[in-house]
Amino acid sequence: MSSIPRGIGLYGSEYSTQAQRIGLTSGAVPIAIYGLGKMGLPLASVYAEMSGNVTGVDIDEDVVRMINRGECHIDGEPGLPELVSEQVERGRFEASSDSRKVAKDSSVHVVIVPTLINEEHEADLGALESVCADVGSGLDPGDLVIIECTVPPRTCEEVVMPILERESGLSRGEFGLAFCPERTSSGKALYKLREAHPKIVGGIDDESTRIAEMIYGEITNNDVIPVSDATTAEAVKVFEGLYRDVNIGLANELGRVTDSLGIDTTEAIEAANTQSYCNIHTPGIGVGGHCIPYYPYFFMQQVPEQTPLIQTARDVNDSMPGFAVEKLLDGLSRRHTDIDGAKVLVLGVTYRAGVAETRATPAAPLIEELQGLGADVYATDPLVDVTEFGAASVDLENVTDDDYDAAVLVTAHEQFQNIDWNEFADMIVVDGRQALDLSDTDHYVYTIGVGPGEMREKGRVGQ
Numbered sequence: 001m002s003s004i005p006r007g008i009g010l011y012g013s014e015y016s017t018q019a020q021r022i023g024l025t026s027g028a029v030p031i032a033i034y035g036l037g038k039m040g041l042p043l044a045s046v047y048a049e050m051s052g053n054v055t056g057v058d059i060d061e062d063v064v065r066m067i068n069r070g071e072c073h074i075d076g077e078p079g080l081p082e083l084v085s086e087q088v089e090r091g092r093f094e095a096s097s098d099s100r101k102v103a104k105d106s107s108v109h110v111v112i113v114p115t116l117i118n119e120e121h122e123a124d125l126g127a128l129e130s131v132c133a134d135v136g137s138g139l140d141p142g143d144l145v146i147i148e149c150t151v152p153p154r155t156c157e158e159v160v161m162p163i164l165e166r167e168s169g170l171s172r173g174e175f176g177l178a179f180c181p182e183r184t185s186s187g188k189a190l191y192k193l194r195e196a197h198p199k200i201v202g203g204i205d206d207e208s209t210r211i212a213e214m215i216y217g218e219i220t221n222n223d224v225i226p227v228s229d230a231t232t233a234e235a236v237k238v239f240e241g242l243y244r245d246v247n248i249g250l251a252n253e254l255g256r257v258t259d260s261l262g263i264d265t266t267e268a269i270e271a272a273n274t275q276s277y278c279n280i281h282t283p284g285i286g287v288g289g290h291c292i293p294y295y296p297y298f299f300m301q302q303v304p305e306q307t308p309l310i311q312t313a314r315d316v317n318d319s320m321p322g323f324a325v326e327k328l329l330d331g332l333s334r335r336h337t338d339i340d341g342a343k344v345l346v347l348g349v350t351y352r353a354g355v356a357e358t359r360a361t362p363a364a365p366l367i368e369e370l371q372g373l374g375a376d377v378y379a380t381d382p383l384v385d386v387t388e389f390g391a392a393s394v395d396l397e398n399v400t401d402d403d404y405d406a407a408v409l410v411t412a413h414e415q416f417q418n419i420d421w422n423e424f425a426d427m428i429v430v431d432g433r434q435a436l437d438l439s440d441t442d443h444y445v446y447t448i449g450v451g452p453g454e455m456r457e458k459g460r461v462g463q
């Protein structure tokens with residue numbers, strides 16, 4: 001069976017589906033991936049593994065240089081350094097910072113740049129719009145654009161499509177556009193890209209959906225689920241995030257009433273979750289990252305109707321660092337220690353364990369509130385520099401060289417398991433992630449979702 005000729009597009013192709021597939025997997029279809037970060041680099045590597053003709057684009061020249069040396073700038077992703085090195089060495093994957101040139105030379109354009117929110121909680125699509133303008137400048141008839149970064153529903157129709165048409169001079173029907181949300185999370189990216197979740201695809205027209213379905217059918221070993229259109233696919237991704245934020249909000253609300261109930265709430269949640277329809281998430285010190293805390297605002301911005309449940313869950317989750325401070329103050333009052341001038345150690349500033357990402361981290365409001373109360377705040381994190389939050393930096397290896405009045409665990413980095421807590425003089429500890437077992441120490445511990453230290457002696461379901 002012959003392949004489609006090199007360099008031509010798949011959208012509206014008159015070649016057989018088989019010839020298109022052969023073209024796709026033999027390198028005849030040049031593919032560009034825009035954004036080579038925590039998600040983009042794994043995605044580009046898996047695309048290169050499938051097609052053999054991938055150019056990644058990033059505005060960070062250091063990222064581009066490292067990749068072209070076959071190096072991987074993303075830590076904590078099993079298998080990724082080896083895949084990047086192999087694909088670059090075999091000439092199947094290269095990187096560039098010249099998005100307009102790459103756009104001109106490519107037929108499939110996959111966009112996975114940051115989509116964030118600004119101070120006013122409005123969607124910040126600046127990077128997406130900039131990339132789409134560059135892609136549009138190099139768009140040819142038959143090309144397909146795939147958006148993988150999470151966006152407010154209707155973005156493909158109302159933002160991306162107009163930019164592509166304006167910059168290319170082409171019209172709807174001459175090229176394709178599909179939304180195919182990235183459902184992976186850091187730490188298992190290659191596994192999740194290839195296996196863990198079905199891939200959702202939704203095009204602005206049936207031909208776009210068809211091609212996106214064909215492409216991801218060559219990438220994932222899981223199912224590919226086509227939905228009615230791009231807006232539906234955008235909603236699927238946002239709905240997943242809304243579900244998670246509201247569910248965590250429920251867990252945190254239950255965690256806040258632990259003391260009133262006099263139970264280990266997490267034990268009750270774990271037991272409740274033995275019912276197959278129940279999946280209450282885990283109480284913690286807050287919800288960080290540039291996904292879950294951001295997506296509710298993507299949704300609320302698009303729907304004029306009131307969304308009290310979504311907003312309330314956001315408010316509950318954002319209240320958790322303050323809840324941790326309340327428990328810290330309770331503990332200090334037991335020792336007749338004033339927060340003003342107290343030495344407090346914050347363990348972890350990234351939004352979750354093992355991921356070097358601090359966007360929307362609960363550590364930021366926690367440190368700000370503690371400093372506002374007059375505490376001297378110190379912090380340590382194995383992955384990132386803590387001084388960006390105004391805390392004094394402490395090396396983890398020497399963390400027990402000094403004593404503190406209190407400590408708050410924000411991030412359950414595995415490196416914290418090596419701390420010998422008996423090295424510290426008696427202190428108050430607030431465990432925000434149920435990560436510590438200090439039962440063999442004299443410290444007073446409050447664990448969010450569990451309660452005061454002595455509560456941890458109870459048996460736990462599944463332990």
Ligand SMILES: NC(=O)c1ccc[n+]([C@@H]2O[C@H](COP(=O)([O-])OP(=O)(O)OC[C@H]3O[C@@H](n4cnc5c(N)ncnc54)[C@H](O)[C@@H]3O)[C@@H](O)[C@H]2O)c1
Nearest residue numbers: 035036037038039040058059060114115127149150182185
């Ligand atoms: N991180 C996750 O767990 C995750 C999971 C699913 C979906 N997503 C979605 O993917 C998006 C990207 O996530 P990430 O974790 O890879 O972000 P990231 O911050 O790790 O990486 C983004 C990369 O894009 C580059 N970039 C920024 N502007 C650019 C531009 N104009 N042109 C080219 N490159 C540009 C940056 O230099 C950086 O290397 C998120 O905003 C989210 O919508 C993220």
Ligand SMILES: CC(=O)N[C@@H]1[C@@H](OP(=O)(O)OP(=O)(O)OC[C@H]2O[C@@H](n3ccc(=O)[nH]c3=O)[C@H](O)[C@@H]2O)O[C@H](CO)[C@@H](O)[C@@H]1O
Nearest residue numbers: 183184185240244248281282284287288289291292351352
């Ligand atoms: C729907 C879903 O699962 N989406 C995942 C999510 O991945 P993520 O990397 O953003 O990380 P999460 O695990 O969601 O954590 C976020 C924050 O919530 C805290 N948390 C978590 C669970 C809990 O029970 N209690 C908590 O308090 C945690 O500490 C952290 O601060 O978004 C990605 C982008 O869309 C997805 O691709 C990925 O599938």
